[in-house]
Amino acid sequence: MEMNEDKKDFKTNTVGDIFSDNPKIVSRNVSVYYNDKKAISDVSLDIGSKEIISLIGPSGCGKSTFLRCFNRMNDTIDGCKVEGKIFLDNENIYDEMIDVVPLRAKVGMVFQKPNPFPKSIYDNVAYGPRIHGLVDNKKDMDNIVEMSLKNAGLWDEVKDRLDSPGTGLSGGQQQRLCIARAIAVSPEIILMDEPCSALDPIATAKIEELLQTLANDYSIVIVTHSMQQAARVSQRTAYFHLGELVEVGYTKHIFTNPTDIKTQNYITGRIG
Amino acid sequence: MTLIYLILILLFISLCWFYLGNNSAKIIKTKSGRLHSLAHYYGLYVLLYSFLPSFFVFIIISVFDDLLFSFLINDYIPDNIKIEPDYNKTIILAQIQNLIDGINFGNPSDWIILASEKMQEWFKISTISNYCFSILVAIIGGYLGFKNIDQDFRSRNSVEKIVIFLLALSSVIAILTTIGIIFSVIFESLRFFAIIPASEFLFGLTWNPQFEGAERAGSGQEGLASYGSVPLFVGTLLISFIAICIAVPVGLYSAIYLSEYSSKKERSFFKPLLEILAGIPTVVYGFFAALTVAPMLRSGGSLLGLDVASESALAAGFVMGIMIIPFVSSLSDDVINAVPQSLRDAGYALGSTKNEVILKVILPAALPGIIGSIILAVSRAIGETMIVVMAAGLAANLSFNPLDAVTTVTAQIVTILVGDQEFESAKTLSAFALALTLIVITLILNFYALYIVKKYREQYE
Amino acid sequence: MNKSLMNAKDAELIVKSSVLKRRRKDKRLKFYGRSTIFIALSFLVFLFYSIFEKGIPGFFQYYVTLDVNLDQKRLDPKGDLSHESLYNGDGRGLVLEALYKVIKPKGRKEKKSAKKIISSNADVRIAKMILNDPSILGKTIPITFAVDDDIDSFLRGYIKRDTPESDRRINDKVINFVDILVKENKVIYKFSDYILTGSASRSPEIAGIKGALIGSILTLVVCFFLSFPLGVATAVYLEGFAPKNKITEIIEININNLAAVPSVVFGILGLAIFIGVFGMPRSIPLIGGMVLAIMTLPTIIISSRAAISAVPPSIKDAAYGVGASKLQTLMHHVIPLAIPGMLTGTIIGMAxxxxxxxxxxxxGMVAFIVDIPNSIQEPATVLPVQIFMWADFAERMFINKTSSATIILLVFLILMNAIAVFLRNKLERRW
Known part of the structure; x- marks a missing residue:
């Protein structure tokens, strides 16, 4: 009960409905500082189960910083401090008792630039299950690798060369390999930080298609600088401006009828 | 010493030419109102025209007069001396030189006195002609340059051409050095291999160099000296191996800690401290090894019932290991830092702990670079001299036991070539053959290591 | 579709169950890293400790104060106060007489063993004092003399009283005399007169590093004046003018390889080319400097090139923009900005x-040279070689003196590196 009290105790200037009916992640008054510079301030937002939500906004607005709060990747940056609360399944992930290892196993992440390890395709996918000790025999591991690659839509392209290095794939394939690597550890949420910005349109289309299938199993938070992409893939959209969450709502609504003037300016291309 | 005055005179003459050139250019400018370049470029042009050729003449005369005289002096050495079995021209030249310098050992023979008088005369001639010629060239050269001055003459371009030529010339020195090294070593090595077959040198198991005289004294037996270099290479490898066994774990773990675990402050404190180890002169390490480490190992060994030689491979290798820790650690540190952050991010985002990211992501990715840095450290260890000279001894034992006394290639080179030596004997020449193999080995290692590191850098650029 | 992948909840349980173990492994690696740094640094501390522990006492030594009657006739037999006359004088006899007055030996045998106490250098010391101030002649004044190195070792406790007489380097009689001197307050322990101002000697009590230090300085001066201009000129050419072709490439590979050649090989080059082919004399700083210059050249070239290429192209463009030629741009703008970097590299190379x-x-700079060199063409030795030679001598006192020489060498090195670091931090601009 106390937990729910916490969740209600917040203030927000955000326009629109920040709540979700079936929330997976609940963030309340999250502020992030880099040394003494405030990167985002008082962001509160729910992320629903098995929904795709996109975070948009001009560059430097703090959308990536906010995304990196969900798996505490900000911890790896020197001088970065996070205030506020983020609940994942009713557990505050910034609680002192929380270990980031299981948290990050539960919250997968895909980065802007494809970053496969300089290992074979097989080892790239098997890396997560191996370090977490998810399986203890070769057969199960083969199975996980195969299923992850299938779910990432890469299996048919690489099944004959699982031993060749992951870095030898094309950009789009590398990014799908990274998605396969993330889902191999059975996460519940996948964070994507501009996953298509380094890819050509055809590879982008493939990833976007993949996102729709993945949404059946995972909650997906995607940061994108492309409004079209946000419109195509996500159910809800959140607009960030200068470190603040300005407006959030159903994608269709945001793109056709934004309420806040800043959102309007961004959508219509006056700022960006 | 008088030659230094000559250089000063040449400089003075060319400065005079600078002044003349500069002035005449200024006069032209005031008369005709235009001049292609700034006035001082005309001065510089004349200065270079005067100084460079005269300096060249000066160098030629002062370097080659010795060579010429030592050739001419042949006529003054009696034939009966030349056919003596231990005839050595270097020694005779030294005797003559001593006489010129007024140092007298015993009563020199008449022909030596005569030769030295002749020599002194020649030196006088050469000094005088050196003065005359180079001053003449300085004046004529300056005049030729001076004649070129007129309002359309592009003096700046000419000066720049000369300066760039001089710069290019200096970059050739590096090449000359290499050629010098290679030729000096290869020629003497070939002479060595004419006496001792290469197969014996490369595969022989005993190293026991002797001077010719000693050989003859040894009851007339042939083959008293033997030049099998295997024990030296075994000793070198043994000591290098011990050094690597210390330097690689310590250096690598330190690099891992400094690049991944330590805070910025800790890093900026520890890194320079570690690098002090590389800045300490090797002779200090040698002294430390011989005076402190070797006796400690010896008494420690006797406590355990082990017989440690007072000049053991272990002591030398141990101290050498300390010395090359910073090579391994800073190079590995660079290589680890060159692993892109995105790979670390990928590892952490999958829920890896720090050690999993280090051991399973960073190290495999950095492995080629780390191997490169280890190879560079090995090549450093193989070429290291003072520590082994002072702590490893000279006994050419063919042994793999780190507690035994062994010797190394570098230690042998130093012992053979230090002090007076006959350039003709197999013993002296053997040092050049050793040096040749040493150079070949270190260059191959270096080439290979740089190749690996370069390949590795390209992967992430 | 997701069936064959593990259920998220099961995965979470597995991960959570093993996380403690994995954290422990992480801590262990961190601990190993920290320990290796600790080990490496304790080597460093141990090295410095063992040198300082022996080296600091090396700067001090024992002296005996004696009232010497400076008899004019015996000290200056010719009476003209010339060098020759003074060095032929019987200073030693007078010193021994003064000594005998204190310790009162009986018979010739005891006198003979008492001679050992004072360093053989005593007469030279008196001669020097008289040259400085001839007015002391004829007076009886107290003068301090270094004691012989065996006595010094005894006073320091290295030679033990309870060792059997036959195993000791000094016999019971001498110990007895030294005891008398100590009791009469004639023995003092003070900063050594010889370590900094003496030159090479076979007697450790009067050996010093002055000759080697001057040899080192002369050698370095030669090395600097050859390698700095050549290195900078090469770097300027390669960075500024060299066309990108095979020859340039060969030069570059060459320079990198020279940096990796073991230093002993440069000695062979010097021996074979400078001494063997050009017939130059051995042991002189001129050749030492030339050999070291060739050895240092790659370091200077590499660091100078880095300094030149670190100057931002915008500055060059600005100079080209106002019509400067390539050489003018380099000479007026690029090189002045790159000089701190070049000097840093040069100082590190010199160190x-x-x-x-x-x-x-x-x-051949290993020769035993007593005279202090006056020019780059006189035989000399250098500080590290002096250390190498002293390290070979057996006398106990040489161990201390070697360590003292090492401290002096290290002080110079630290000074040079500190200057380099200072230059890098204060003068080098960051763009």
Whole structure:
């Protein structure tokens, strides 16, 4: 009960409905500082189960910083401090008792630039299950690798060369390999930080298609600088401006009828 | 010493030419109102025209007069001396030189006195002609340059051409050095291999160099000296191996800690401290090894019932290991830092702990670079001299036991070539053959290591 | 579709169950890393400790104060106060007489063993004092003399009283005399007169590093004046003018390889080319400097090139923009900005040259040279070689003196590196 009290105790200037009916992640008054510079301030937002939500906004607005709060990747940056609360399944992930290892196993992440390890395709996918000790025999591991690659839509392209290095794939394939690597550890949420910005349109289309299938199993938070992409893939959209969450709502609504003037300016291309 | 005055005179003459050139250019400018370049470029042009050729003449005369005289002096050495079995021209030249310098050992023979008088005369001639010629060239050269001055003459371009030529010339020195090294070593090595077959040198198991005289004294037996270099290479490898066994774990773990675990402050404190180890002169390490480490190992060994030689491979290798820790650690540190952050991010985002990211992501990715840095450290260890000279001894034992006394290639080179030596004997020449193999080995290692590191850098650029 | 992948909840349980173990492994690696740094640094501390522990006492030594009657006739037999006359004088006899007055030996045998107490250098000391101030002649004044190195070792406790007489380097009689001197307050322990101002000697109590230090300085001066201009000129050419072709490439590979050649090889080069082919004399700083210059050249070229290429192209463009030629741009703008970087590299190269030993051994700078060199063409030795030679001598006192010489060498090296670091931090601009 106390937990729910916490969740209600917040203030927000955000326009629109920040709540979700079936929330997976609940963030309340999250502020992030880099040394003494405030990167985002008082962001509160729910992320629903098995929904795709996109975070948009001009560059430097703090959308990536906010995304990196969900798996505490900000911890790896020197001088970065996070205030506020983020609940994942009713557990505050910034609680002192929380270990980031299981948290990050539960919250997968895909980065802007494809970053496969300089290992074979097989080892790239098997890396997560191996370090977490998810399986203890070769057969199960083969199975996980195969299923992850299938779910990432890469299996048919690489099944004959699982031993060749992951870095030898094309950009789009590398990014799908990274998605396969993330889902191999059975996460519940996948964070994507501009996953298509380094890819050509055809590879982008493939990833976007993949996102729709993945949404059946995972909650997906995607940061994108492309409004079209946000419109195509996500159910809800959140607009960030200068470190603040300005407006959030159903994608269709945001793109056709934004309420806040800043959102309007961004959508219509006056700022960006 | 008088030659230094000559250089000063040449400089003075060319400065005079600078002044003349500069002035005449200024006069032209005031008369005709235009001049292609700034006035001082005309001065510089004349200065270079005067100084460079005269300096060249000066160098030629002062370097080659010795060579010429030592050739001419042949006529003054009696034939009966030349056919003596231990005839050595270097020694005779030294005797003559001593006489010129007024140092007298015993009563020199008449022909030596005569030769030295002749020599002194020649030196006088050469000094005088050196003065005359180079001053003449300085004046004529300056005049030729001076004649070129007129309002359309592009003096700046000419000066720049000369300066760039001089710069290019200096970059050739590096090449000359290499050629010098290679030729000096290869020629003497070939002479060595004419006496001792290469197969014996490369595969022989005993190293026991002797001077010719000693050989003859040894009851007339042939083959008293033997030049099998295997024990030296075994000793070198043994000591290098011990050094690597210390330097690689310590250096690598330190690099891992400094690049991944330590805070910025800790890093900026520890890194320079570690690098002090590389800045300490090797002779200090040698002294430390011989005076402190070797006796400690010896008494420690006797406590355990082990017989440690007072000049053991272990002591030398141990101290050498300390010395090359910073090579391994800073190079590995660079290589680890060159692993892109995105790979670390990928590892952490999958829920890896720090050690999993280090051991399973960073190290495999950095492995080629780390191997490169280890190879560079090995090549450093193989070429290291003072520590082994002072702590490893000279006994050419063919042994793999780190507690035994062994010797190394570098230690042998130093012992053979230090002090007076006959350039003709197999013993002296053997040092050049050793040096040749040493150079070949270190260059191959270096080439290979740089190749690996370069390949590795390209992967992430 | 997701069936064959593990259920998220099961996965979470597995991960959570093993996380403690994995954290422990992480801590262990961190601990190993920290320990290795600790180990490496304790080597460093141990090295410095063992040198300082022996080296600091090396700066001090025992002296005996004696009232010497400076008899004019015996000290200056010719009476003209010339060098020759003074050095032929019987200073030693007078010193021994003064000594006998204190310790009162009986018979010739005791007198003979008492002679050992005072350093053989005592008469030279008196001669020097008289040259400085002839008015002391004829007076009886107290003068301090260094004691012989065996006595010094005894006073320091290295030679033990309870060792059997036959195993000791000094016999019971001498110990008895030293005891008398100590009781009469004639023995003092003070900063050594010889370590900094003496030159090479076979008697450790009067050996010093002055000759080697001057040899080192002369050698470094030669090395600097050869390698700095050549290195900078090469770097300027390669960075500024060299066309990108095979020859340039060969030069570059060459320079990198020269940096990796073991230092002893440069000694061989010096021996074979400078001494063998050009017939130059051995042991002189001129050749030492040339060999070290060749050895240092790659370091200077590499760091100078880095300094030149670190100057931002915008500055060059600005100079080209106002019509400067390539050479003018380099000379007026790029090189002045790159000089701190070049100097830093040069000083680090010089510091390495100062500590270098092996190549100088090969060109004969290892000779035992008593005279202090006055020019780059006189035989000399250098500090590291002096350390190498002293390290070979057996006398106990030489161990201390070697360590003291090492401290002096290290002080110079630290000074040079500190200057380099200072230059890098204060003068080098960051763009």
């Amino acid at each position: 390495r040259a100062l500590g270098e030993t092996a190549p100088l051994l090969m060109i």
